[in-house]
Amino acid sequence: QVQLVQSGAEVKKPGSSVKVSCKASGGTFSNYAITWVRQAPGQGLEWMGRIFPLLGIVHYSQTFQGRVTVTADKSTATAYMELNSLRSEDTAVYYCARKLTLADAADSWGQGTLVTVS
């Protein structure tokens, strides 16, 4: 059973950056993909990007292209999502989730990280 544990809540100033971590336990980290999804208060889910460490593949949503960077450290089984040029509209809960392959649903989710931009 894969478990994903995310870093704690952050408060950031407009124009700054935030980096959220997602540490995996259980399973072989590099053999599955990690996807990042955010949810603004009272809103729906918004896909941001994903990484498949085994193949070194990274994809980004057009919405966030150029402003988000997704990376992974196989030695620590940790994925990261960095979002730059923060604005108030980026206030949201950010989730990481595990996918067996890129073309799979997300079957395990982190607990979420609240990022407040103010």
Place this chain on the structure above:
Amino acid sequence: EIVMTQSPATLSVSPGERATLSCRASQNFGSNLAWYQQKPGQAPRLLIYGTSTRATGIPARFSGSGSGTEFTLTISSLQSEDFAVYFCHHYNNWGETFGQGTKLEIK
């Protein structure tokens, strides 16, 4: 980028009745469609993947169907714990998109 549109935005159903939630895609993409349930303050939970396959531990009252651009999640007999928000999710080798969600509330 494929756009996923869910309807209705809110669905009011009585416990024990059937609920039918819809998800329409802006273009045909095959069967890579999932459904998630989300309760307040919690992360989403995978219910259905590959259009119609229930995830591990998901009760049989949840079923998914559809093809092409029209997909449906059916909950056959609503239990109190089923009232939540439901999202559809398209995924493939190049990207992913989510619907905006349907809130299932008690009538």
